[in-house]
Amino acid sequence: MRAFQVTGFDTAPQLVETDCPVPGPGQVLVRISACGLNFADLLMMSGRYQDTPAPPFTLGMEIAGTIEALGPGVTGTAPGTRVAVFAGQGGLAEYGVFDAARCVAIPDMMPDTHAAGFLVAYGTSHVALARRARLGQGERLLVLGAGGGVGLTAVELGAGMGAEVIAVARGADKLEAARAAGARHLLDATEVDLRGAVKDLGGADVVYDAVGGDMFTAALRATNPLGRILCIGFASGTVPQIPANHLLVKNIDVIGLYWGGYLKFAPQILTDSLSELMQMYAEGRIAPHIGATRELGAAAEALGLLKDRRVAGKVVVTI
Template identity: 60%
Template sequence: MRAFQIIVAGQPPALTDLPRPAPGPGELRVAIAACGLNFADLLMIEGKYQDTPAAPFTLGMELAGTVEALGPGVTGPAPGTRVAVFAGQGGLAEAGVFPAERCIPLPENVSFETAAALQIAHGTSHVALGYRAGLKPGETLVVLGAAGGVGLAAVEIGHLMGARVVAVARGADKLAVTQAAGADHLIDADTPDLRAALKGLGGADVVYDAVGGTLGEAGLAALRPGGRFLVVGFASGAQPQVKLNHLLVKNLTVHGLYWGGYLKLAPAVLADSLAQVFAWAAAGAIRPHVSHSLPLDRSAEALELLRGRKATGKVVVTMT
């Protein structure tokens, strides 16, 4: 089988041929149909992600496909079952072995591409907004980096939860994508005074920050008293500077959110959240936006779309 791997740490990933793996105890083998890409894949290539595996390893954190074989002691999902898998690695390959407990049977009307695009972005945004920030109907949600994978998911889920959604993204084309996902107000990220623009809309109850840097600082400054700030990522490469006296005076709360960490912190929350996300997808209430879908042999090009900020929503790699 083919796999897109980091063969030597510090070297660019490459497409390589590997034996088809046999599942061990507690594992099953999946014939992979689609893999969603994430900013974390780029960090893994650079060795900067908090959970970067030891080389050699196959990139691709979230995937969907069909169960091929069960390892010893595994009773299901049965071979032939369509599943989604949050694997952390191994998705950019034609097959892989994964813990059976990570495999979620797919509703019939949810495609492999949708399932591969859905888990991390929509899972992150649902846990952040629903479990961490406690977003309520009628509140104002500001999403920074709103056209990216997790940002666009936050726009969609925030709208579904009844919030007034303010999308901050760079350029008219990206802002149009956020509007189609449910944003009520659009602000260009290059606005000279983002804080003033957000204040002009009445400020924010919740800020969802996947960007960091000066945009994050502006969003934090625009929070109303009692507001909540969600630290989701630092796509800008810089962390916002948080002034603790502002948190004190305005009774603000800062929530860190590392979605994968919930596998150990509170796995039941992750399971319940993903069940809700897939139920929404099956009902047509959420539809992940996939701006690019490329075959496995173009994985390097697919990753460059993320690195160059040329994608909106998700980039998916397919195996056929």
């Protein structure tokens, strides 16, 4: 089978021919149809992600596909079942073996491209906003990086929860995608004084930050007393240093959210969240925004689109 693999952190990933894997105890073999790309894939390429495996390994954290075979001891599912899987790695390939417990059944009306870009983006924003930040109706939600795959889901879910959403993104196309997802206020990150613009709108009660860097600092200064700031990621490449005295004076909470980490200490939270999100999808309450698709042979190009932030929404590789 073909797989897009990291063979070393000092060399570019490449498409290779390798043996088709065999499922072990508790695992299933999945014929992969689509793989959603995430910023963490870029970090893995250089060995900078917190869960980077040792090379060689296949990139691709989340997939959609069809179960082909069951490993020993697997019950409750059957070959032919369409599933989405948060795999952590192994998605940019024609086949993969994954723990059966991580498989989520895909609704019949959900295309594979939607399913492959669904779990991480929607799962992160749902747990962050509903559980960690306890976003309330009528609160003002500031979303940094609102044009990205994860940021757009925060806009959409936040608006659905009754929040007044301020979307910050770069360029008209990404801001238009945020408006379509439910944002009430649009701020171009390249043209505004973020702190001043947000304060003019009344300040932020909750900040959803997938960017970090200077934007975090500006957002912190525009956060209202009793506000909550969600640290989701650092797409800017800079991890902000937080002045604790600002938190003290304004009674602000800074909340970390690593969605995949819940698999190790509270997996039921993710299971319950994804079940609710799948129901929302089936009812037409949420609609994933796929900004670009590429075939497996163009995986390097797809990762380049993600790295350069040239696409609004998710980038998905079809297999």
